[in-house]
Amino acid sequence: MRGAPPGQGSAPASLGFDGQSDSVRQLRDGLDASLSAFGLHVLTGESGSGRTRAARYLWTQSGRNGRFVPVIDRLSFEEALTDATTGCLFINEIGLAEPGLQAAMMQMLHGRDGTERPAVICTSSWTPARLVQDRRMSEALGAVLASRNLSVPPARDRHDDLSAVCAVWMGQSGSQLALHEDCLPWLAHQDWPGNFRQMRQLLHHASQSVQGALLTASRLADLHRVDTTPDAASFQGLMARYLPSMLDLETDTQGTLHARVLAEVERPLFRLVLKATDGNQIRAAALLGINRNTLRKRLQLLGIEVGRSRS
Numbered sequence: 001m002r003g004a005p006p007g008q009g010s011a012p013a014s015l016g017f018d019g020q021s022d023s024v025r026q027l028r029d030g031l032d033a034s035l036s037a038f039g040l041h042v043l044t045g046e047s048g049s050g051r052t053r054a055a056r057y058l059w060t061q062s063g064r065n066g067r068f069v070p071v072i073d074r075l076s077f078e079e080a081l082t083d084a085t086t087g088c089l090f091i092n093e094i095g096l097a098e099p100g101l102q103a104a105m106m107q108m109l110h111g112r113d114g115t116e117r118p119a120v121i122c123t124s125s126w127t128p129a130r131l132v133q134d135r136r137m138s139e140a141l142g143a144v145l146a147s148r149n150l151s152v153p154p155a156r157d158r159h160d161d162l163s164a165v166c167a168v169w170m171g172q173s174g175s176q177l178a179l180h181e182d183c184l185p186w187l188a189h190q191d192w193p194g195n196f197r198q199m200r201q202l203l204h205h206a207s208q209s210v211q212g213a214l215l216t217a218s219r220l221a222d223l224h225r226v227d228t229t230p231d232a233a234s235f236q237g238l239m240a241r242y243l244p245s246m247l248d249l250e251t252d253t254q255g256t257l258h259a260r261v262l263a264e265v266e267r268p269l270f271r272l273v274l275k276a277t278d279g280n281q282i283r284a285a286a287l288l289g290i291n292r293n294t295l296r297k298r299l300q301l302l303g304i305e306v307g308r309s310r311s
Contacts, residue, residue, distance in 0.1 A: 019161025023153035045152030048197030051123040074100035094122035095136040175207035186217035
């Protein structure tokens with residue numbers, strides 16, 4: 001099925017670029033400008049900021065035929081290349097991809113003309129230059145991707161869009177719950193390390209648990225705190241609470257959920273262990289049972305800043 005024709009205008013609401021903030025306008029302009037040289041792109045930004053939705057937008061607006069196919073290793077990459085129905089290869093967190101997958105990608109880029117190969121869209125928490133610096137990517141691949149890099153803004157740069165995105169999320173939940181006028185200022189005031197994904201998880205939870213017709217900021221604040229009930233405190237209970245909003249079948253891709261869940265678990269785990277060890281990475285690595293170099297690399301890729309506590 002062909003997507004919408006290029007240059008159609010602002011992104012559809014379902015793709016998550018609702019609102020008219022300067023950040024989202026620049027993103028839409030950048031995505032639309034990329035369509036003139038569509039074929040290879042890397043979308044950089046924080047986890048939960050909407051990189052997968054940006055990839056979907058590029059693909060649907062390109063108007064090309066074929067399937068949007070997520071790949072997770074060299075084998076799935078090569079299998080997708082042999083499938084005539086493949087129109088776009090999607091690689092989530094290219095910096096975390098095995099060297100074999102990156103090598104296969106470079107081989108394809110050099111071995112096939114752009115009109116004879118599928119499009120490739122990657123996401124990354126870091127710029128290609130940073131990935132090369134951290135030895136997570138070859139200089140050759142980094143140089144190729146550097147000119148095709150587009151940044152996706154985090155939630156803190158899109159406060160003006162909260163009204164629009166919240167309206168879409170609440171509508172998609174099927175709930176009749178309405179947001180009180182104090183909700184948006186409260187949402188804008190909070191820190192969202194998980195960006196829009198974390199915010200959406202909270203609203204999804206509210207739509208499933210709040211009785212009545214109006215959701216207030218005080219109720220959101222209550223839900224935002226860690227629940228103390230036995231079921232909610234259990235890991236299974238937490239997964240049951242947060243996983244549904246990650247299963248976004250409209251825009252998310254198959255084959256990436258396991259890696260995404262692991263990343264979401266690792267961030268709070270590493271932060272708690274580092275806090276308990278006063279920022280000492282040797283002690284933290286020993287407590288976790290992993291090599292110190294492995295811990296350092298994971299901290300860099302997850303965007304966790306490390307510093308000793310002054311307390």
